[in-house]
Amino acid sequence: MVGQLGGTIRLLGEPAILDADGRSQPVRGHQAWALLARVLLARTPLDRRALAVELFPETVDPLGSLRWCLASLRKALNTSDCLNGDPIEGGFADDIDIDVLRLDRDDFDIEAAGPLLGALEPRCSPEFATWLLVERARIAGIVEARIRQESIRAMSVEDHGRATRLAELGVRRNPYDESAHILLVKSLALAGRYQAALDHVEATEAVFMAELGEKPSAALRSAARRTISSPPSGISRQAFVTSLMQSGLAALSAGAVDAGIDCLRRAVRDAEKHKDAQLTARAMFELGTALVHSVKGYDDEGSVLLRQSTELARQAGNAAIASAGFRELGYVEALAGRRPSAATYLAQALELALGGENLAGIHGVIGFNLVDWGRLGEGLDHYALSLEHARSAGNRRREIWSLGLGGWGLLAADRLEEADRWLEDCLALVEEQRWMSFRPWPVAVLSEARTRRQARPDDLRPRLEEAFALSCQMNDPCWEGAVARALALTYAAEGAFVPAVEWLGEARRRCMRDSDSYAGLQVEILASQVDVNLKLDRPEMADAIAREWLALAARTHRDAHVARAAAFIARRG
Structure with missing residues (x-):
């Protein structure tokens, strides 16, 4: 029997x-919806017997219950041509609209997307409960990344109504996510609703203090600001804006971050008054990049500026600025674990790239995103391309960055000797270029590589302790977390699990101090905490952390960690 054409399967929200014709078709029982979700989201067809045991663990005849649910779903879909075979194939008609398969489509209604299976909690096996936890976290991460991406895009094209509506949705979904509040405040400020922006800042600070015990970072209030400046008489506005950018970048290079950011903010404001798209695009790019890399906690405001710069640069025909802006947007998304969004931005960057130095940066960030996604071979290939382009262009800092982060990728691939060589080369270049603010990262990763190769922990700690002190002096939560974790691993390697767990606690606290911390590192810290707590015979603590590990890994697309965490939870049963 072939049913009528069209129809919709909705699993995000109430299924x-x-x-x-839009009429709802009856489907009885929570297990039927669990079955449909399981089949639709499976990467390969599912074995009937295994699926029956997973969905109906307490039933006398699991296979019979499975057949009944499959039949009821085919009846609701008015067709016999789907959900057949062993293993079970979906076989859905092309004209059926299935929301969970359209998350990456431009025409997907992101505002209507709810949690997978809504509030349903099917009574199935522990294996299914773990699968549902993972998929809910993964899909929630995709939906929230899309809301963020669409909100930032709406701001960049001055669609203020849509930007504010999407930002409000982001806040409703995650009321204690500072990034969501920053985007809402920025959308209100860009719409000229300055009082509403300030009112939201005040309300958010009050809620955070009452519920979390601390205020959000200064980035929230900064998003509501209005920068006002006027050029001195006698020079062109273009010359004034250019001088402000040069002064701002020089101040940043000298470590005067506040002065540098202030100069760049003034440059953006005056460029906007000049109504020169190319000049404004460049000023917005420089300020956005500075907020992302030089000021902790300001990635959200930086992303809005970077997205505005790409729109203006494309309008002005400046592919270089547009490409660089998309590269930086890709970096922000990859850092936060929003990997599909990062891949989209980086593909646009690559399409607009002019060559050489631009390609070195783009391939480096693509490698960074892919390695943490678990696509190690592809990621390491991009790091190799990045190094090739950086060396051809003579860009030592790009070379340092790709050696340091590429060494992290080689460590993930268990290619420890290569990792050691890359990281030693990285540290030699850091010394040559005096880029001391980057030094803690390769020190931490090299220490982990050597710990895994049974180096003496006492030989590794002095350099790690120096790197930790440097990280603290720079107030860099990512570097502090990375080095603290590396120190913990040296203690764990010699069986000193009490100091190991203490250092891991420090690593986690420091790494998560700001709203724009490195999600990939957070996942590694959680994994290490589970391992060390087990060795300390603290199974309850290990189990609790494992659930956080699994949820964060799923949300940030750390697929290898999802498998490890799920297997751990299944073993603990």
């Missing part, structure tokens, strides 16, 4: 099957 439903609708016919071509």
Whole structure:
């Protein structure tokens, strides 16, 4: 039997099957929806017997229950041509609209997307409960990344109504996520609703203090600001803006971050008054990049400026600025674990790239995103391309960055000797270029590589302790977390699990201090905490952390960690 054409399967929010005329079709039992979600989201067809045991663990005849649910779903869909075979194939008609398969489509209604299976909690096996936890976290991460991406894009094209509506949705979904509040405040400020922006800042600070015990960072209030400046008489506005950018970048290079950011903010404001798209694009790019790399906690405001710069640069025909802006946007998304969004931005950067130095940066960030995604071979290939382009262009800092982060990728691939060589080369270049603010990262990763190769922990700690002190002096939560974790691993390697767990606690606290911390490192810290707590015979603590590990790994697309954490939880049962 072939049913009528069209129809909808909705699994994000309250599940439903609708016919071509929009009428809801009855489906009995939570297990039927669990079955449909399991089949639709499976990467390969599912074995009937294994699926029956997973969905109906307490049933006398699991296979019979599975057949009944499959039949009820086919009836609701008015077709016999799907959900057949062993293993079970979906086989859905092309004209059926299935929301969970359209998350990456431009026409997907992101505002209507709820949690996978809504509030349903099917009574199935522990294996299914773990699968559902992972998929809910993964899909929530995709939806929230799309909301963020669309909100920032709406701001960049001055669609203020949509930007504010999407930002409000982001806040409703995550009321204690500072990034979501920053985007809402920025959308209100860009719409000229300055009082509303300030009111939201005040309300958010009060809620955070009452519920979390601390205020959000200064980035929230900064997003509501209005920068006002006027050029001195006698010079062109273009010359004034250029001088402000040069002064700002020089101040940043000298470590005067506040002065540098202030100069760049003034440059953006005056460029906007000049109504020169190319000049404004460049000023917004420089300020956005500075906020991302030089000021902790300001990635969200930086992303808005970077997205505005790409729109203006494309309008002005400046592919270089547009490409660089998309590269930096890709870096922000990759750092936060929003990997599909990062891949989209980086593909746009690559399409607009002019060559050489631009390609070195883009391939480096693509490698960074892919390695943490678990696609190690592809990621390391991009790091190799990045190094090739950086060396051809003579860009030592790009070379340092790709050696340091590429060494992290080689460590993930268990290629420890290569990792050691890359990281030693990285540290030699850091010394040559005096880029001391980057030094803690390769020191931490090299220490982990050597710990895994049974180096003496006492030989590794002096350099790690120096790197930790440097990280603290720079107030860099990512570097502090990375070095603290590396120190913990040296103690764990010699069986000193009490100091190891203490250092891991420090690593986690420091790494998560700001809203724009490195999600990939957070996942590694959680994994290490589970391992060390087990060795300390603290199974309850290990189990609790494992659930956080699994949820964060799923949300940030750390697929290898999802498998490890799920297997650990299944073993603990």
